[in-house]
Amino acid sequence: MGRAGRKTQTDETTRRCIATGEVQPCTGMFRFVLSPDGVVTPDLAERLPGRGIWVSADRAALDLAIKKKLFSRAAKTQATIPDGLLEMLEQLMVRRLIDLISLARRGGNAICGFEKTKGALISEAALVLLQSKDGSDPQKSKLRPPSGQNTYISCLTASELGLAFGRDYVIHAALVGGGLTKSVKREAARLAGLRGRDAITEAKQPDNPAVKG
Known part of the structure; x- marks a missing residue:
């Protein structure tokens, strides 16, 4: 070291x-x-x-x-x-991550919705699976993240993720390319550190099917 x-x-x-x-x-x-x-x-x-x-x-x-x-x-x-330094830090990080995902969306590199996300995972176009932290666990478990490091992000609420896509809420989304993927992964990992490390993980079985069941 x-x-x-x-x-x-x-x-x-x-x-x-x-x-x-x-x-x-x-x-x-x-x-x-x-x-x-x-x-x-x-x-x-x-x-x-x-x-x-x-x-x-x-x-x-x-x-x-x-x-x-x-x-x-x-x-x-x-x-x-x-006072409230960590709360302020969390709010700034949430805004920063939302803005990055929004930029990716405007560049055509971020999609949302169960069916679109499912299709991107099946075709292996998806680089990262994003799901809201407060979404239904049984519903979220139907989709599997791509293989690789930090390919699953779940540190934003449905309403926060929705802001990135101009919607009231979003449960399922994916990054499908572009130069912002690395930045999104980094900021998601830092936000997850504030909200709980289980919010960003590594896909451990590269041969897992994209859609469960």
């Missing part, structure tokens, strides 16, 4: 989490900076000026960083943690 800030053999930048002490890829972390008046501020795009403070995209790690006032220790100065 390299030191914080170094790149791994896969050329992926890493940072050390202030809560766990572990060095890990930035793709699975949140960056924070202090505003000019010392307020802890999420930097989801990782572009804000100032010294970055990194925390794993994990609810327990974030809770610990707040509880133990680790932001001040990392910044070596007094850091003000705003």
Whole structure:
């Protein structure tokens, strides 16, 4: 494991989490900076000026960083943690993920609806299966995600997923191409860290049929 800030053999930048002490890829972390008046501020795009403070995209790690006032220790100065920081972070992440899926839809690379999603899975055009976290489990279990890593995303509610498609709600959707797939996977994984790690998984049996039953 390299030191914080170094790149791994896969050329992926890493940072050390202030809560766990572990060095890990930035793709699975949140960056924070202090505003000019010392307020802890999420930097989801990782572009804000100032010294970055990194925390794993994990609810327990974030809770610990707040509880133990680790932001001040990392910044070596007094850091003000705003009330509801994690709720604000979650709202920002939800909006960010919705916007990415919406962009994919406008580019013709995201579809929704059970039959369209089913067809994309059967034809192997689907790269990622998206299902609402509050949808019916028996209904959702009828579809299987494509083989590969992080091909199943279920960290948005039906109403949130619906916003990405201009509908009141969406239960089933899929990404079928385009350059936004990697970004959607990353942001979904980070949001899942806030809402529960079971919301994004790896298909473990590549030979599974796309449609169950």
